[in-house]
Amino acid sequence: xxxxxxxxxxxxxxxxxxxxxxxxxxxxxxxxxxxxxxxxxxxxxxxxxxxxxxxxxxxxxxxxxxxxxxxxxxxxxxxxxxxxxxxxxxxxxxxxxxxxxxxxxxxxxxxxxxxxxxxxxxxxxxxxxxxxxxxxxxxxxxxxxxxxxxxxxxxxxxxxxxxxxxxxxxxxxxxxxxxxxxxxxxxxxxxxxxxxxxxxxxxxxxxxxxxxxxxxxxxxxxxxxxxxxxxxxxxxxxxxxxxxxxxxxxxxxxxxxxxxxxxxxxxxxxxxxxxxxxxxxxxxxxxxxxxxxxxxxxxxxxxxxxxxxxxxxxxxxxxxxxxxxxxxxxxxxxxxxxxxxxxxxxxxxxxxxxxxxxxxxxxxxxxxxxxxxxxx
Amino acid sequence: xxxxxxxxxxxxxxxxxxxxxxxxxxxxxxxxxxxxxxxxxxxxxxxxxxxxxxxxxxxxxxxxxxxxxxxxxxxxxxxxxxxxxxxxxxxxxxxxxxxxxxxxxxxxxxxxxxxxxxxxxxxxxxxxxxxxxxxxxxxxxxxxxxxxxxxxxxxxxxxxxxxxxxxxxxxxxxxxxxxxxxxxxxxxxxxxxxxxxxxxxxxxxxxxxxxxxxxxxxxxxxxxxxxxxxxxxxxxxxxxxxxxxxxxxxxxxxxxxxxxxxxxxxxxxxxxxxxxxxxxxxxxxxxxxxxxxxxxxxxxxxxxxxxxxxxxxxxxxxxxxxxxxxxxxxxxxxxxxxxxxxxxxxxxxxxxxxxxxxxxxxxxxxx
Ligand code: FES
Numbered sequence: 045x046x047x048x049x050x051x052x053x054x055x056x057x058x059x060x061x062x063x064x065x066x067x068x069x070x071x072x073x074x075x076x077x078x079x080x081x082x083x084x085x086x087x088x089x090x091x092x093x094x095x096x097x098x099x100x101x102x103x104x105x106x107x108x109x110x111x112x113x114x115x116x117x118x119x120x121x122x123x124x125x126x127x128x129x130x131x132x133x134x135x136x137x138x139x140x141x142x143x144x145x146x147x148x149x150x151x152x153x154x155x156x157x158x159x160x161x162x163x164x165x166x167x168x169x170x171x172x173x174x175x176x177x178x179x180x181x182x183x184x185x186x187x188x189x190x191x192x193x194x195x196x197x198x199x200x201x202x203x204x205x206x207x208x209x210x211x212x213x214x215x216x217x218x219x220x221x222x223x224x225x226x227x228x229x230x231x232x233x234x235x236x237x238x239x240x241x242x243x244x245x246x247x248x249x250x251x252x253x254x255x256x257x258x259x260x261x262x263x264x265x266x267x268x269x270x271x272x273x274x275x276x277x278x279x280x281x282x283x284x285x286x287x288x289x290x291x292x293x294x295x296x297x298x299x300x301x302x303x304x305x306x307x308x309x310x311x312x313x314x315x316x317x318x319x320x321x322x323x324x325x326x327x328x329x330x331x332x333x334x335x336x337x338x339x340x341x342x343x344x345x346x347x348x349x350x351x352x353x354x355x356x357x358x359x360x361x362x363x364x365x366x367x368x369x370x371x372x373x374x375x376x377x378x379x380x381x382x383x384x385x386x387x388x389x390x391x392x393x394x395x396x397x398x399x400x401x402x403x404x405x406x407x408x409x410x411x412x413x414x415x416x417x418x419x420x
Numbered sequence: 421x422x423x424x425x426x427x428x429x430x431x432x433x434x435x436x437x438x439x440x441x442x443x444x445x446x447x448x449x450x451x452x453x454x455x456x457x458x459x460x461x462x463x464x465x466x467x468x469x470x471x472x473x474x475x476x477x478x479x480x481x482x483x484x485x486x487x488x489x490x491x492x493x494x495x496x497x498x499x500x501x502x503x504x505x506x507x508x509x510x511x512x513x514x515x516x517x518x519x520x521x522x523x524x525x526x527x528x529x530x531x532x533x534x535x536x537x538x539x540x541x542x543x544x545x546x547x548x549x550x551x552x553x554x555x556x557x558x559x560x561x562x563x564x565x566x567x568x569x570x571x572x573x574x575x576x577x578x579x580x581x582x583x584x585x586x587x588x589x590x591x592x593x594x595x596x597x598x599x600x601x602x603x604x605x606x607x608x609x610x611x612x613x614x615x616x617x618x619x620x621x622x623x624x625x626x627x628x629x630x631x632x633x634x635x636x637x638x639x640x641x642x643x644x645x646x647x648x649x650x651x652x653x654x655x656x657x658x659x660x661x662x663x664x665x666x667x668x669x670x671x672x673x674x675x676x677x678x679x680x681x682x683x684x685x686x687x688x689x690x691x692x693x694x695x696x697x698x699x700x701x702x703x704x705x706x707x708x709x710x711x712x713x714x715x716x717x718x719x720x721x722x723x724x725x726x727x728x729x730x731x732x733x734x735x736x737x738x739x740x741x742x743x744x745x746x747x748x749x750x751x752x753x754x755x756x757x758x759x760x761x762x763x764x765x766x767x768x769x770x771x772x773x774x775x776x777x778x779x780x781x782x783x784x785x786x787x
Contacts, residue, residue: 067760071761074761077505078504078505079502079504079505080505081505082502082505082506083505089447089451090451092448093448093451093452096448144745145745146745146748146771146773149745149748149769149770149771150505150506150769150771151502151505151506151507152500152506152507152508152509152769152770153502153507154770155447155450155451157770157771158745158748158771159745159748159771161447162445162446162447163445164445164448173744173745173746174738174746177738177743177744177745177746178738178739178744178746179738181739181743181744182738182739182741182743182744261442264442265442265443265444269439269442269443270443325741359743359744360742360743360745
């Protein structure tokens with residue numbers, strides 16, 4: 045399953061026009077941001093809170109009532125767990141991720157401020173703002189600059205150097221998916237550099253301090269305090285919390301891996317970003333990202349990362365606008381002879397799984413790497 | 421004896437807060453707090469009452485949330501509302517500060533003013549507004565030794581009105597003359613109330629000065645502020661402490677006329693928001709960094725990030741192209757221009773991206 049896509053190589057003038065047209069889509073959308081967008085994100089925030097509360101209450105009720113009427117235990121606790129997972133997914137994707145990109149900074153609402161938001165996962169928002177908002181979004185799919193390519197753990201592209209360790213990656217990938225939030229939490233610590241002796245332990249410990257504090261807080265919340273509220277019936281609550289967090293991890297992992305590691309997604313060498321023009325930047329974002337088809341529910345559940353391409357073009361525009369922008373973006377790409385990578389979640393994730401399996405073994409890049417621009 | 425239960429209670433309350441803080445993320449806590457006890461937030465105030473104050477002004481009675489720091493007559497507060505999804509804030513000087521903690525603000529409709537139009541026309545009784553802590557230096561003189569003279573023009577009446585009311589409540593412990601300027605009669609606020617004070621309190625005198633209407637009542641006059649006018653209405657100015665408030669030009673003239681003659685002179689000029697519409701990018705502006713208390717002179721030609729770096733600072737940044745939001749910081753005042761879109765922004769904002777913004781006027785940043 046290797047790409048058969050042929051993108052037209054654009055001349056400098058075409059590339060500039062491409063960039064300008066994408067910029068125009070952005071400007072048109074910015075001009076219409078208003079009350080509807082603020083109301084939307086507040087409705088999402090309210091849903092997160094109410095669904096989360098319902099989930100936690102059901103878990104509690106299921107645990108306590110289940111001790112008296114055993115028939116109640118499973119159905120109620122499962123319902124509670126699913127609701128809690130749903131709340132956590134919404135909080136991560138459509139609320140936290142988007143708010144932290146600064147998508148709602150224009151509202152001036154301190155609750156929606158991108159720099160101040162602290163989300164409900166093991167990692168600190170500060171680290172994520174750095175690894176994701178900055179490194180990943182600036183250097184999308186640039187090898188050696190975007191750590192999100194395999195997270196320093198997996199080999200997903202033939203251009204990455206193979207090591208015997210990668211033979212285990214089918215297993216590692218599954219473990220990583222289950223523990224995804226913990227992986228993200230330590231991403232910025234770059235343990236690899238420490239193992240390689242490039243980082244002193246004292247430095248590592250210093251960097252770990254805020255992360256450890258956040259981790260402790262999360263463990264205390266989901267695995268100690270909420271279960272303790274059920275007193276002697278804490279076990280089902282604890283289990284429900286564990287499962288909800290794992291479900292959320294699996295879901296976010298699938299969505300995120302579908303965003304950049306499908307069959308047609310490309311990575312780029314460092315040289316490609318030297319003196320990159322705005323048009324080239326957009327083109328790199330386009331070729332490194334892939335969308336998911338699906339309706340409004342899919343958009344909501346993925347935090348609109350079902351529009352990964354639009355998200356990479358406009359990371360700071362409210363995500364609820366991506367679906368409308370996508371219509372124009374797609375048309376612009378078609379006119380410029382550029383492949384617009386989209387597919388259903390099963391198909392896209394199938395391609396991701398294939399990459400994980402295939403590149404566990406030595407593989408060679410295709411001879412000709414696609415150029416972003418015609419050499420003048 | 422009572423110390424023990426109280427400290428135990430405080431301990432328990434502290435523990436509950438600690439546990440709640442871990443059990444729910446900060447945003448969630450804020451969300452539930454707002455639903456359970458909406459009046460708790462010190463940053464918000466509820467509109468209890470609204471009434472017309474003049475042809476183009478309205479008075480709102482506000483109940484700030486618990487914990488709001490209060491306000492003294494003459495000071496200002498920042499009032500904000502959400503308009504088309506955006507928080508818009510402006511400063512107002514409360515015209516009345518009541519013992520029960522409520523305050524009144526009188527809002528005059530400003531041409532093109534979003535917030536003033538919203539407060540004059542749209543805000544409903546029961547709505548919540550944002551409110552900031554009180555600020556400002558001009559308050560009632562501590563010494564009661566000398567009679568007072570208040571000079572107010574336009575919206576400059578608001579801080580002077582709350583001081584007048586505060587003195588009236590205490591039965592006017594010192595002699596006070598108030599001169600108020602307006603273009604037309606129907607633009608004057610508080611006329612009946614001030615006339616009432618003048619009738620009931622021997623120490624109080626008020627004159628309504630009109631610049632675009634003819635005077636018909638005894639307590640009305642005409643003309644802009646000048647030496648002859650002051651000499652006519654306040655022959656004993658050298659015995660008085662003078663407080664003046666109004667637009668910059670008015671305050672300047674008042675200072676020139678009264679500062680040297682009077683016993684003391686204090687003033688406050690409200691600067692109408694300076695709407696910069698710069699086309700050229702030459703020259704420099706003054707950028708005040710509020711958090712680190714520094715004032716810098718920066719060129720208008722480059723991005724704020726580059727300008728700050730050139731001045732030896734190291735603001736947080738990442739992509740330098742406006743996508744990662746790392747360089748976002750608050751802007752309290754001033755106008756800026758977006759480097760890519762060319763859009764001008766005059767409002768205070770919570771998150772301005774230094775890397776894609778240049779200064780269009782003097783700025784105050786939260787850095
Ligand atoms: S440095 Fe990335 S937005 Fe300014």
